[in-house]
Amino acid sequence: MTAATVHTFCRYCLASCGVEVTVQDNRVRRIAADKLNPHSWHDFCAKGRTAAEVVEHPRRILAPMRRVGDGYVEADWSEALRDIADRMNRLIGSDGPEAVGAYYGNPAGYSSSNLIFMNGWLDAIGTHNRYAVGSVDQNAVHVVAQAMYGSPLMVPVSDIDDCDFFLLVGANPAVSAWNWLESAPGGWRRALERQRGGARIVVVDPVRTESADKADTHLAVRPGQDWALLLAMVKVILDAGLQHRDCTELATGSAEVRALAAAADLDDLAARCDIPRDGIECLARDFAAARTGMVITRTGVSLQESGTVAEWLGHVLNVITGRMDRPGGRRFEPGYVDTLRLAGLAQTPPHRSRVAGREMVAGAHALAELPDEITTGGPGRLRALVINSGNPVIAGPDGSRLDAALEQLDLLVAIDFVQRESHRHADWLLPAVHWLEREDLLAFTSGMHDEPFAQFGARAVAPPPQAREEWRIFVDLALAMKRPLFGARAVNGFIRASRRVAAWSGRPGLEFSPRWIDRLMIATSRKVNGRRLRWRDLRDNPHGLVLGPREFGRFRNALRTEDKLVRLAPPEFLARARDLLAAPATTPSADFPFLLGNRRNRHAMNSWLNELPGLHPSGKRNVVFIHPEDASMLGVEDGDQVRVCSARGSVQTVAALSDRPRRGLVIMEHGWGSRVFDPRGGAAPEVYGVNRNLLVGAAAMDPLSQTSALGGAHVRIERLGRAHVR
Ligand SMILES: Nc1nc2c(c(=O)[nH]1)N[C@H]1C(S)=C(S)[C@@H](COP(=O)(O)OP(=O)(O)OC[C@H]3O[C@@H](n4cnc5c(=O)[nH]c(N)nc54)[C@H](O)[C@@H]3O)O[C@H]1N2
Ligand SMILES: Nc1nc2c(c(=O)[nH]1)N[C@H]1C(S)=C(S)[C@@H](COP(=O)(O)OP(=O)(O)OC[C@H]3O[C@@H](n4cnc5c(=O)[nH]c(N)nc54)[C@H](O)[C@@H]3O)O[C@H]1N2
Ligand code: SF4
Ligand SMILES: [Mo]
Numbered sequence: 001m002t003a004a005t006v007h008t009f010c011r012y013c014l015a016s017c018g019v020e021v022t023v024q025d026n027r028v029r030r031i032a033a034d035k036l037n038p039h040s041w042h043d044f045c046a047k048g049r050t051a052a053e054v055v056e057h058p059r060r061i062l063a064p065m066r067r068v069g070d071g072y073v074e075a076d077w078s079e080a081l082r083d084i085a086d087r088m089n090r091l092i093g094s095d096g097p098e099a100v101g102a103y104y105g106n107p108a109g110y111s112s113s114n115l116i117f118m119n120g121w122l123d124a125i126g127t128h129n130r131y132a133v134g135s136v137d138q139n140a141v142h143v144v145a146q147a148m149y150g151s152p153l154m155v156p157v158s159d160i161d162d163c164d165f166f167l168l169v170g171a172n173p174a175v176s177a178w179n180w181l182e183s184a185p186g187g188w189r190r191a192l193e194r195q196r197g198g199a200r201i202v203v204v205d206p207v208r209t210e211s212a213d214k215a216d217t218h219l220a221v222r223p224g225q226d227w228a229l230l231l232a233m234v235k236v237i238l239d240a241g242l243q244h245r246d247c248t249e250l251a252t253g254s255a256e257v258r259a260l261a262a263a264a265d266l267d268d269l270a271a272r273c274d275i276p277r278d279g280i281e282c283l284a285r286d287f288a289a290a291r292t293g294m295v296i297t298r299t300g301v302s303l304q305e306s307g308t309v310a311e312w313l314g315h316v317l318n319v320i321t322g323r324m325d326r327p328g329g330r331r332f333e334p335g336y337v338d339t340l341r342l343a344g345l346a347q348t349p350p351h352r353s354r355v356a357g358r359e360m361v362a363g364a365h366a367l368a369e370l371p372d373e374i375t376t377g378g379p380g381r382l383r384a385l386v387i388n389s390g391n392p393v394i395a396g397p398d399g400s401r402l403d404a405a406l407e408q409l410d411l412l413v414a415i416d417f418v419q420r421e422s423h424r425h426a427d428w429l430l431p432a433v434h435w436l437e438r439e440d441l442l443a444f445t446s447g448m449h450d451e452p453f454a455q456f457g458a459r460a461v462a463p464p465p466q467a468r469e470e471w472r473i474f475v476d477l478a479l480a481m482k483r484p485l486f487g488a489r490a491v492n493g494f495i496r497a498s499r500r501v502a503a504w505s506g507r508p509g510l511e512f513s514p515r516w517i518d519r520l521m522i523a524t525s526r527k528v529n530g531r532r533l534r535w536r537d538l539r540d541n542p543h544g545l546v547l548g549p550r551e552f553g554r555f556r557n558a559l560r561t562e563d564k565l566v567r568l569a570p571p572e573f574l575a576r577a578r579d580l581l582a583a584p585a586t587t588p589s590a591d592f593p594f595l596l597g598n599r600r601n602r603h604a605m606n607s608w609l610n611e612l613p614g615l616h617p618s619g620k621r622n623v624v625f626i627h628p629e630d631a632s633m634l635g636v637e638d639g640d641q642v643r644v645c646s647a648r649g650s651v652q653t654v655a656a657l658s659d660r661p662r663r664g665l666v667i668m669e670h671g672w673g674s675r676v677f678d679p680r681g682g683a684a685p686e687v688y689g690v691n692r693n694l695l696v697g698a699a700a701m702d703p704l705s706q707t708s709a710l711g712g713a714h715v716r717i718e719r720l721g722r723a724h725v726r
Contacts, residue, residue, distance in 0.1 A: 001025050006460040007034050007542040010048035011110035011435035012605050014179035014448065015187075017044040018543060019051075021436065021460040028052035028436060028461055036543040039453045042186025043177045046603055050614040055434050055461065059418050059678045059686075063466035065429040072429060072679035077466070077476070080428055085480035087411050091383050092125065098354070098380040101129025103370065105390020106137065106606060112440040112457075113471035113514035118388055119346075119363070120491075121474035124483035128351040129373060129382045132364030136396045139705035140302040140311040141181055142362040147570035148315055150560030151340045152362045156318075156330035157182040157450045158294055159550065160190045163328040165286070165293030166201045169226055169314060170300020174210035175602050180298045184450040200290070202283065204229065205300060206597060207667060208660045217283075220662040221273050223595050224304040224712050226297070227580060228272035229280065230313035235261035235269070236284035237320060243288075244322030250556065251319050253569030260574055264581055272585050288321045292328025303711035306580055308704035312573045319566055325555035332555040335447030336454060336525040336533050336547065340560060342444070354380040358706060366706035367396040368698040371405035384411035388470060389432070393422040394607040394674040397696040397708040398648060415470055419677040420607065421691075429679055430473060437463035441518040441538070443525075452528045452551070454537070455544030456518075471514055576704055588664060592646060592714035594630070596695060597667045607671040610688055620688035625658040625667040626717065639723025644668070646695035646715045653690050655717070666717065668692035670710070 003024040010017045018037025022030040031051055033044035054060075064080035065072040091099040102122060108114045122130055134142060142152035158178065160166075171180070178187020192214060195201050203215040204226060212218035221229055237243055238261050247254045270277040287293055297314040301307055323329030348363040355372040358365065365373075370392070373382045385406070393399040393406070399421070406412055407425045414423035415430045423429060440457035468476075475495060478485045485491040495512045502511035522535050529548030537545060556564055588594070600606075601622075603615040610616055624644055626636060636642060638657040643650050644666070653668070661667045672689025693710060700709035 003029060006458055007036070008458040008460060009037070009040060009455055009544070010044070010051065011440060011457065012047050012051070012107075013177055014110075014181075014183040014445075015040065015043040015177040015185045016183050016442070017041050017048055017185060018455070019044065019048055023460050026461050028055060034543055037455070038546045039449070039451060039544055040183070040185035040455075042189055045177070046615055047605060047609055050612055051434070051436055053612045053614050054417055054609070055436055057418055059676055059680070060464070061416065061418060061429045061431040061679065062464045063431060065679050067427045071682060074680070077468070080430065081476050081480040084411070084413055084428060085477060088384050089481050091410060095381065095383060096379065097126040098129050099383045100125050100127050101131065101373075101382050101384070102386040102388055103131040103367065103390050103392050104388040105133045105392065105395065108389040108470070109445075110435065110440070110442070111438065111470065112442050112444070112518065113469065114389065116514075116517070117471035117474040117485075120486040121478050123487040124478045124481070124485050126487065128360070128365075130348070130360070130364045131367050131370050131392075132362070133367070133390060133395065134362055134364060135366035135368065135706050136303070136708050136710060137299065138181055138302060139361045139707045140307040140702065143308050143705045144311045144315055147573065148312070148567050151343060153339055153343050154332070154558065154560065155181045155448065156324065156555075157333045157448065158184050158187065158296060159328050159331045160184055160187055160194065160450065163191070163194055163292050163294055164199045165290035166191055166194075166199065167204070167287060167293065167295040168201065168211065168215075169204040169230070169295060169297045169310070170302070171296060171298035172205065172209045172211045172300075172600065174214065176600050182448045182450060183445075187450070200286070206662045206665050207599065209599070219275050219279070221275060222662075223597060223665060224306055225273040226301050226304075227306045227310040227313055227577065228269040229275055230295075230310055230317060231261065231264055231577065232266055232269035232273070232280045233284040233287065234313060234316055234320065235264055235266060236281050237288045237317075240285065242285065243320045246322045246324065247320045247568075250324065251566035251568040252563070253567055254320070256569035256574055257316060257320075260569070260577055263578070287317070292323070292326065293321065294318060294323050294329050300711065302702075302705070302707055303709060305700060305702050305709045305712060307702040307707050309573060309577050309580060312570070316568060319568060324566070325552055327552065331550060331552060332558050333447045333449060333452065334526065334528075334551070334554055334558060335445075335449070336452070336528050337443040337446055337521050338526055339444050339447055340558065344560070354378075361706055366701065366708070367392050368398075368701055368706070368708050371398070371401045371698065374405040374408055383409060384413075385409055386413045386415065387422055387426075388415050391420045391422045391607040391674055394420070394671060394691050394693065397693060397700070397710060398698040399691055399694050400649060401698065415473060419679050421674040424675070424677070431464065431467040433463040433467045433469045436460045437467070438469060439515065441521070443518065443521040450550075452547035453544060454533055454547060455541070456538040458542065572704060589714055592716050594664060594666050594715050594717060596644070596646070596692065596713040596715045597661060597665045597711060598670045598692060599667055601669050601671065604671055607674045610672060611676050611686055616688070621653070622669040622672040622689040622692070623654045623656040624717070625656050625661055627661055627663045627665070628657045628659055630663055630666070631655065631657050634717055634719065636717065636719050637723055641720040643718040643720055644692070644695060644715050645718060646713050648697040648713070649694045651690040651692060651694055652720065666715065
């Protein structure tokens with residue numbers, strides 16, 4: 001057959017790069033950047049280029065697989081659904097709805113239908129046992145957005161192309177792309193373009209990263225102490241009377257922020273973050289004086305115990321210097337679908353976790369709580385779990401405890417392409433559909449693009465016959481369990497009827513699918529730049545279409561606070577900031593004198609893709625980077641075998657000397673050490689590198705967002721052996 005070309009976009013990360021896929025005989029021959037995509041292709045990277053290696057993964061799960069003894073056998077879907085439904089119903093019958101739950105990981109968010117139907121299924125059961133990747137990622141943003149703007153999803157986007165002063169805190173966009181609950185494709189390249197035109201880039205990072213290399217100023221902050229730096233900047237600006245009128249016109253609470261700043265001492269704050277006081281003063285004045293500017297805070301900030309306070313103070317800085325809803329600052333992009341309203345309608349009722357007694361954040365409990373909820377007896381105990389697009393044993397804290405807990409479940413179901421570490425004890429492995437094999441309209445995240453944009457994610461190839469999209473698995477499970485999707489009786493009947501009509505008429509298009517929701521979303525979409533998007537527009541523009549210029553002046557009205565004002569000083573943030581101020585500055589312990597930082601691999605997505613030959617041709621492993629002066633103190637040389645130990649555990653790896661981390665900080669890439677099993681072929685598992693998150697305990701978390709402090713473990717380094725002579 002002749003080759004066909006499909007234009008779609010990569011759904012590995014929010015950069016959503018436009019791609020051109022050459023297809024022949026239902027096989028991907030080539031993936032290139034779609035240079036006709038008007039918005040998004042510029043970040044195109046090797047992960048997108050090699051996406052077909054996941055589709056054709058030699059260990060891909062191709063049919064439902066049932067555990068039999070130590071191995072797996074392929075089964076058909078009716079058997080899988082019947083068995084899972086029966087076992088879950090029995091557990092619910094004896095223990096109640098909380099016996100069943102789910103964890104969902106990061107890729108679930110890049111499907112337009114996955115989470116809607118997963119939540120519909122969880123609502124059908126009526127369980128609160130819901131755990132999400134946000135608790136090892138972006139929960140701080142949700143908590144701050146809720147408290148300051150009235151909706152956990154009201155996340156401002158960056159107006160890069162008009163920005164004169166970028167203050168990037170805990171972000172490494174040169175490696176990770178400019179995305180974290182926002183999609184600014186090519187964001188780093190665009191920031192560097194601004195820099196060439198005179199803009200200033202300041203990178204705050206304890207590591208001299210690839211981004212720091214390019215910055216005008218790199219501030220090697222003490223890890224976990226960004227809150228002190230940002231509070232000091234707020235103090236300098238307020239004390240000097242440099243605040244913008246937005247401080248009072250757009251927001252309430254400036255008096256409380258002023259009182260907090262007044263109670264803090266600049267020298268103390270400078271000592272905490274280890275950045276000289278005069279440097280902070282200059283930085284604060286320059287930032288306030290810049291024509292346009294923005295602070296962005298990312299995972300380097302959120303994965304710390306002080307994450308929410310630092311995230312909050314970043315937003316405070318933006319508000320008090322007039323950066324919200326102004327060119328070159330942080331803008332509100334309403335998107336073509338009013339997600340804030342829809343999210344308000346679909347709110348999960350408040351719930352406290354059984355064991356730790358904590359509230360949900362953005363509709364889910366913290367991953368750190370999962371082991372206890374499985375192992376602690378009593379009513380409400382979790383006994384059956386679905387892992388949907390996630391690898392929490394590697395991605396989250398204290399994986400060994402979670403692994404042991406997962407083994408105790410009565411039923412573990414994993415939906416994925418391959419069987420990874422977290423799926424080790426799975427009773428069922430269910431085959432998922434890759435984005436190259438799937439259609440998506442990411443309407444609900446349209447407000448995360450940094451310019452008004454829409455693209456229908458076409459599918460390039462047909463999935464393996466037995467692979468199923470998650471929405472379908474959850475619908476089928478609800479039907480098999482005879483429980484009403486979304487908790488609304490009519491839905492199951494409606495879906496069943498549509499299936500009957502489709503079968504009877506021989507027209508599969510009449511069967512319910514998420515495309516119906518897409519069409520509804522477009523039909524009821526809000527006007528962007530005065531024009532309503534039509535389905536035809538999406539169809540006629542396979543490269544995507546920019547829906548006019550960026551709109552300003554929509555932020556205030558979109559606020560979901562009652563008085564349409566920003567809450568500058570939520571009381572719980574103030575209280576936590578006061579606690580941080582009152583606590584003594586941390587000093588390294590004698591047993592564990594180093595802090596363990598981490599970095600991302602350009603060619604991996606958290607715990608996956610690092611097994612692909614096209615991305616990692618050789619030397620697949622992670623090492624521990626140690627500052628040469630620390631290494632010489634330890635007697636460690638480049639290439640030595642070392643053990644990295646914390647109070648929680650230890651891992652063995654190779655030392656690499658590097659002057660990139662600040663002294664006292666050692667760095668390991670996260671996401672390694674996940675086994676890739678071979679449930680079909682029965683070959684030995686593949687494993688590369690070690691999981692540095694085994695060194696992090698579950699107790700260490702930011703109390704406000706319940707995000708695990710994956711960036712804050714205390715460790716020591718033990719030398720095991722000399723490097724081999726090379
Ligand atoms: N120390 C440390 N730890 C971290 C971080 C850090 O910076 N430092 N980062 C954190 C962050 S930001 C994140 S987002 C988390 C990630 O945490 P998780 O999302 O739990 O883990 P991932 O490694 O992304 O694993 C995703 C899994 O989904 C599968 N998958 C991919 N696409 C699909 C799909 O379409 N359908 C299905 N069913 N499965 C799919 C993959 O094969 C893989 O097994 O890790 C966190 N952990
Ligand atoms: N190649 C690649 N790209 C990715 C991903 C990937 O795994 N690989 N993951 C995607 C995902 S899921 C996400 S959420 C985004 C995340 O995007 P980013 O948040 O930009 O992620 P990182 O590259 O980990 O950058 C975090 C930086 O924070 C620094 N840091 C650590 N502790 C501190 C601290 O206490 N203070 C400060 N100021 N800095 C600190 C680290 O040294 C690191 O350089 O990236 C996405 N892009
Ligand atoms: S993984 Fe690479 S190609 Fe895919 S969206 Fe992210 S930056 Fe773009
Ligand atoms: Mo993430």
